[in-house]
Amino acid sequence: MNTQVSLTPSELMDKYAPPGMPGVAKYAQLRETLTSAIRGGHWKPGSQLPAERELARLTGFSLGTVQRALRELADQGLLVRTHGSGTYVAEGRAAIDEPMYLRFLGGVGEPAFLPLYPKVLARKRIAERGAWSEWLRGAGGEVVRITRRISVNGEFHLFNRFYFSAARFPGIATAPLSTLDGANLKQLLAGEVNVPVTSVRQRVSFVKFPEDAAAAAGVKPGTRGLLLESAAMGGREPLYFLESFIPPNERRLDVSAP
DSSP states (O other), rough: OOOOOOOHHHHHHHHSOOOOOOOOOHHHHHHHHHHHHHHHSSSSSTTOOHHHHHHHHHHOOOHHHHHHHHHHHHHHTSEEEEEETEEEEEEEEOOOOOOOSOEBBBOOOOOOOOEEEEEEEEEEEEEOSSSHHHHTTOOOOOOEEEEEEEEEEETTTEEEEEEEETTOOOHHHSSGGGGGTOOOHHHHHHHHOOOOOOOEEEEEEEEOOOOOOOHHHOOTOOOOEEEEEEEEEEEEEEHHHHHHHHESSOOOEOOOOO
């Protein structure tokens, strides 16, 4: 579908711009405006957005601000940007199915738990040791780390490091990264060995974000936030170790096991 909707500047900003966002960066204001317009049905899945310069005219923001907002929405999976063709609303936006231990509570008129939209950043077999090493020592073989940026309802991002045994889960260790976007890695691991998650140990600490976590979460270097560590068992065997760096936000987090 290659449909563009004609708008005037006042129509777009008056209808979809969030009320009052003092101190919020311009690109973030525009990102939320475009998100609201897409969720409100102004641009349907598969439809094409106006060109970058036209969006700058419609919104009153600079071209650089428009480009950064579009880039972030593409990273979240809400938009698809095609060189030489344009920017389109994604046909399908995959949220994690039934998140188990990272559930942000919705408010009045919202879902009970806010949707989480993961983007896989990298996968690597690692030799370095950490808290995950002790937990996975009985799993055998190399440890694989998958890093992800997770958008929480399009409002903010958290950074995720997921550790598991390559020997025990060869399918996920070698699957194309594109197939893991939107996937619940916990469920994939449990499904590969046909063993459900039976118990999870968790601990929370208040930490200074490392450089990669700050960059992925879109916060300043040195920002302090929550580190949620989750270590899961399937029966008597360790399944995975998870680190989630959660930046300051206004949402309540439910870490109980459903």
